[in-house]
Amino acid sequence: MILSPLKRYFYLPLSLTLLSGVAFTSLSAHAQNANSFSPEQRKEIVSIVRDALKKDPTILEDAVVSAQKARIQQKAESATKTLADKKNVLNNVLPTDGIIGNPNAKNTIVEFFDPRCPYCKKVLPELIQLAKDDKNVKIIFKVVPILGKDSELQSRAIAAAARQNGYVLMMKAIMDSKEEITEDTIKTIAKQQKLDGDRLVQDMKAASVTQALEDNVKLLRDLGIDGTPALVINASKIIPGAVSYDTLKTILKDKSAAPAESN
Structure with a gap:
């Protein structure tokens, strides 16, 4: 800018x-x-x-x-070099990541998001719709708590929900919620999504969850990304900020869009 x-x-x-x-x-x-x-x-x-x-x-x-x-x-x-170095890390779905779309799709979008980020909330429905409509796309979600303690609490809940195959369910429910998010509301939201709320709160405190969040934030910084949402297309192009469904479709059609871009 x-x-x-x-x-x-x-x-x-x-x-x-x-x-x-x-x-x-x-x-x-x-x-x-x-x-x-x-x-x-x-x-x-x-x-x-x-x-x-x-x-x-x-x-x-x-x-x-x-x-x-x-x-x-x-x-x-620098981002171009880092993307090349981190390609395997970016495209590898970790136990604390979320994924939607065709697992064997030729196009991979990795989204770094903070659950409290209003622009992340705005782009989430666009990504979900894209994954439904385009069978050549899979989307990997990596949560990064960069907006304070409330973000960390919500990020822990989302990452821990992966242990019950409920990452995307919990992510969407938390980001759609209008309530103040506490451990009690997390339990309630989890039960609404047919997850074990007590187990989820316990899993949130696991060292593996802490390490995963730290690793996600480090990867975000290594890529030179300053905020959320941030999309990495096929480990070759960084799209900072919220983008529309139509813009995403255009980017995916542009086969020449190989060099990394970053703000």
């Missing part, structure tokens, strides 16, 4: 450093090293940079935009 003009100015110290560095580098090309400048010369260079910024503030904006583009490009390249 490119910064707005107002937000760019919060990066003034960084931009001054960048511009000063450019000025010093250019001038030092005519000297043996940077230490050859006298205090007076250094003072003059700083004055030139400040004067240039006053006369043409777009210099500052251009420097920030350039640095931001370089950062985004570097992040995308």
Whole structure:
């Protein structure tokens, strides 16, 4: 995401450093090293940079935009490499993951989601519908509690429900619920989904569940993903944010969409 003009100015110290560095580098090309400048010369260079910024503030904006583009490009390249390295991990359905669709489908979508994320709640019906309509798609859900303690409680319930083959049922019920989610409401919701509520609450405290959540969050960060929902298409393309059913269908049809993308 490119910064707005107002937000760019919060990066003034960084931009001054960048511009000063450019000025010093250019001038030092005519000297043996940077230490050859006298205090007076250094003072003059700083004055030139400040004067240039006053006369043409777009210099500052251009420097920030350039640095931001370089950062985004570097992040995308890093994500591409990480996706290649993590392909087997991404496409492997763990005991604490959820899965819908055709297990043998040629297209795999991995969704990282937080149960309290409103955009995750918005995209969930789209993913469920896609899996029903397209027999060439399977969707793997990896829950990541990144929105606080309530997210962790709900994430534990969802991951633990996999032990009773109730991951997707519990995920949807929790994310659709309008009630405050506590251990008691988790038990109630579990029973409504024909699961053993007492067993579920006990399983939520298992070390394997704790480790699974930690591993999911680490994988999310390793991929350079900053928020949820985030979709990984065929371990080659990252789609950040909520997307519509039609957009997902278009992405899956685009066989050339191989390079990884990330925000």
